[in-house]
Amino acid sequence: MYAAVVRSYQESPKFEAIDLPEPSGAHDAVVDVLAAGLHPRVRSQADGSHYASRGELPLVPGIDGVGRLPDGRTVYFAAPDTAFGSMAERTVIDVRLSVPLPEGADPVQIAAAMNPAMSSWVALRRRIAFRPGQSVLVLGATGNSGQMAVRIAKLLGAGRVIGAGRDPERLRALRAIGADETVSLAGDPETAARRVGEAAAEVDVVLDYLWGKPAELAMVPLLKRRSDRSRALTWIQIGSVAGPEAAVPSAALRSANFRLLGSGQGSVTTAGYMAELPALVDAIADGRLSVNAVPVPLADVADVWGTPAGAGQRIVFVPTRGAGA
Template sequence: MKAVVQHQFGETPCFTTFDDPYPSDGETLVQVRAAVICPADLAIAKGLHPRLPTQLPFICGRDGVGRLADGQRVYFRASRAPYGAMAEYAPAEWVAPLPDDVGWAAAAALVGPALAAWLPLATRADVEPGETVLVLGASGIAGRLAVQAARLQGAGRVIAAGHLPEQLSTLGADALIDLALPPSILQYTFASFAEQGIDVVIDFVWGEALELLLAALVQCDGMPMSMFDRGVRIVTTANRGAGSMMLPPAALRDSRVQLMGCGPANHPPLGYMKTLVDDILACASDSDLGTEFELAQMSAVADVWRRAGEQATRVVLTLD
């Protein structure tokens, strides 16, 4: 079969021939229609991901869409090396049915970043109906989806903090914070919102913005008593390249802040992950949940691979 194959770490993968896959126990063979290039795929290709395939060559990609033998349309994840999603056929670890009104490419582009938004809200912060959620870094793909996800998961108030906040006004946030403000003004702005009540913070940026928010939470004496039931739950999903941050002990000792991370090491069991994907696809069918993407032929992967890591929109590779 034809596939996008990585022969050496650090090289651009190529579209070439690879052995057909044979599903192992618990796997399902999928005839692939499209697969998305996500940040993890780019990191793996460079040899920089914490979980690298143990053998070369291998097929790139984990997430895609396709058909089962009975014709059912599905979203799938393929994670057993040397096979992957960017091929004519893939052995899927799990599949989720695609609603009829959700397109192939739209589903491929959406689910990965939507999971990055859903997981910290649903599994780490455990958002309750009516709570106030602040999305720190709402300008990125996952951040924009987190603003929508917070509302869909029952948040009573959603605050979007990002650069170019005027571009976030269409997402339905109740308030916007410009992260380009001077540090002293940004900290004052965070403190003003903290006085009104913040229950959950979903952080995609780490660094100075989160430092200023923590300082504002520590200095704020006017937080509503209702916030002290569970404190302020801060969940960071910032990646390994986000740099470092100063964290004085007072940020945790002198506040009701709970600081948590969300990543592969604390993801929920497979069955719950599939449930979240079903929820995401149902929301894509019932609402305007979605993300922008660029289409490219899988055979042209060498031309778009580098660009996929330099632009804000996902690149979806198709076999049509």
């Protein structure tokens, strides 16, 4: 069979023949892969830079996908923690890490949307006791996951959502998907941080996809402007597009009721993730959440891997049976 195969972290995956591992666990099953999304997490998996990288080569990348089980059921699955992922004509899954799709669900849309949606969905549903009516700042709202976070915060009942990001066109578009206010992060970083403080001082939750300097600079201006510093503010660190490190000022932790935590692989149990998947699948399948999915034949993986998708798009690889045979 054929798959996208990484043999060096310095090179893009190549479409080539590879043996399918034999199912070995009591809950293992072989699925025909219908669609697998090219998420930022998958890119970092393929270049070895992700914090959960196993350092094992060769590697078939892909952390999730949509597949068809031998009994004909179509499922969304999270790939097991092995070196053989979802970007293949067939793969081995643990059926306990899968959920059936509703009748008529689009495999490409599910494969495109689940990963960017999962980060904010799980953060608000599993990392905190989020209550309808609370307000949310999405830091990095012009990225794909940040845009989805705006939608999800509203879907889960946020009373007010503020989106902060650099891209002016995508920032303007946030209004149409639920943002009540937007803040530009363009220009001088300290000036941008003050704008965040002015606009978002009264939020209850920050969903942070940036980290790095933007987060570091925004914390104190945001906290200083709160009308009641004893009212809880929870900062959830999800992504690190702007850098892997941020110096957290000690004053931020002492001078306000400020809680800083992360949400990602390891901070939520597998059971916790799986419990959220059916409701999230339903929200995507019925159109309440969506992304601009771009299906690409898996055989073209080497050609498109290094080319970023357009604004708001998510590339989804669709295996072609017998390609290259």
